Amino acid sequence: MLVTLYGIRNCDTMKKAWTWLDAHSIAYDFHDYKKAGIDRAHLERWCDEAGWDKVLNRAGMTFRKLPEADKTDLTREKAIGLMLAQPSMIKRPVLETDGAITLGFRPDSYEALFGKG
Numbered sequence: 001m002l003v004t005l006y007g008i009r010n011c012d013t014m015k016k017a018w019t020w021l022d023a024h025s026i027a028y029d030f031h032d033y034k035k036a037g038i039d040r041a042h043l044e045r046w047c048d049e050a051g052w053d054k055v056l057n058r059a060g061m062t063f064r065k066l067p068e069a070d071k072t073d074l075t076r077e078k079a080i081g082l083m084l085a086q087p088s089m090i091k092r093p094v095l096e097t098d099g100a101i102t103l104g105f106r107p108d109s110y111e112a113l114f115g116k117g
Contacts (some may be wrong), residue, residue, distance in 0.1 A: 007092040
């Protein structure tokens with residue numbers, strides 16, 4: 001199974017996901033979308049699969065610091081544009097396994113996905 005973990009290095013939730021994957025000997029590639037960016041195709045696919053409102057991290061400081069005009073009247077296209085401009089607004093982590101995605105980190109979700117307990 002091909003596993004890619006998307007996120008930013010300096011994030012507590014990311015650290016929990018790395019720790020869990022490492023403890024269960026699951027090999028993965030890490031894509032730091034703050035340093036390497038993210039392309040529109042990935043964001044569109046993630047938004048199609050999970051919904052743009054789930055992919056956009058409204059709880060984070062980056063989103064909360066936006067001007068009010070940028071936060072109102074959000075649409076899929078506007079949200080994708082915001083995430084392309086500032087990838088730290090993307091929910092973390094995004095775990096991609098054989099084309100499917102899991103947003104955020106919850107041990108029970110990872111256990112179910114990888115059959116590990």
